[in-house]
Amino acid sequence: MANYLNFDIYDLEFAEVMRNSDLRRLLVATANKSILVVEDIDCAIDLQNNLANRSNDSPSDGSNQQETKVTLSGFLNFIDGLWSSCGDERIIIFTTNHIEKLDPALLRPGRMDMHIHFSYCTPSGFRLLAANYLGTREHKLFKQIEEVIETATVTPAEVAEQLLKEDEVEVSLNGLISFLQVKIKEKEDTKSKKVETDEKKGSEENLEVDLITK
Numbered sequence: 001m002a003n004y005l006n007f008d009i010y011d012l013e014f015a016e017v018m019r020n021s022d023l024r025r026l027l028v029a030t031a032n033k034s035i036l037v038v039e040d041i042d043c044a045i046d047l048q049n050n051l052a053n054r055s056n057d058s059p060s061d062g063s064n065q066q067e068t069k070v071t072l073s074g075f076l077n078f079i080d081g082l083w084s085s086c087g088d089e090r091i092i093i094f095t096t097n098h099i100e101k102l103d104p105a106l107l108r109p110g111r112m113d114m115h116i117h118f119s120y121c122t123p124s125g126f127r128l129l130a131a132n133y134l135g136t137r138e139h140k141l142f143k144q145i146e147e148v149i150e151t152a153t154v155t156p157a158e159v160a161e162q163l164l165k166e167d168e169v170e171v172s173l174n175g176l177i178s179f180l181q182v183k184i185k186e187k188e189d190t191k192s193k194k195v196e197t198d199e200k201k202g203s204e205e206n207l208e209v210d211l212i213t214k
Contacts, residue, residue, distance in 0.1 A: 020074030032089040042101040141173040152183040
């Protein structure tokens with residue numbers, strides 16, 4: 001996105017931001033035509049406070065808690081101010097593995113205008129990665145890879161990592177096939193262990209009921 005738009009990128013680390021005022025200063029410091037990235041937003045800040053309870057954030061002694069930590073209210077004001085004052089010149093990208101942990105107020109249109117779900121790698125996703133990393137759009141091994149890639153449940157990043165290991169196309173694709181086969185084997189082993197654990201647990205529960213009955 002940054003290359004396409006010729007925008008700068010800012011990586012916002014909430015661990016380094018102690019107060020809402022620090023957050024505002026960061027916004028002022030960013031340039032126009034920029035992308036602000038907040039990785040793992042569900043872990044970066046406690047955003048699960050209900051908006052109805054925000055008034056309870058202030059401590060009883062009357063001091064301003066917003067000056068001692070970044071709050072949900074302060075963060076939402078930061079986002080609203082960014083969009084209202086900067087138009088198209090700035091983009092914020094949040095990433096999360098647990099969208100259910102985020103406050104609905106953060107997810108509503110106007111704050112997060114687009115939600116993009118990144119699934120495990122699909123056959124079409126693999127073809128795009130192969131074109132980008134290997135410079136090839138067709139190969140005799142593509143069919144074999146496409147038949148197993150969804151079963152392996154691997155991420156695009158894992159596929160890209162495998163494709164980058166070798167420069168020669170066929171060697172790289174064979175390496176990816178071996179990797180996918182290992183992932184499928186691990187998945188099957190995990191599933192078998194889970195079944196065995198469930199069966200053992202069920203047997204123990206049945207034995208306990210039988211002993212109690214007798």
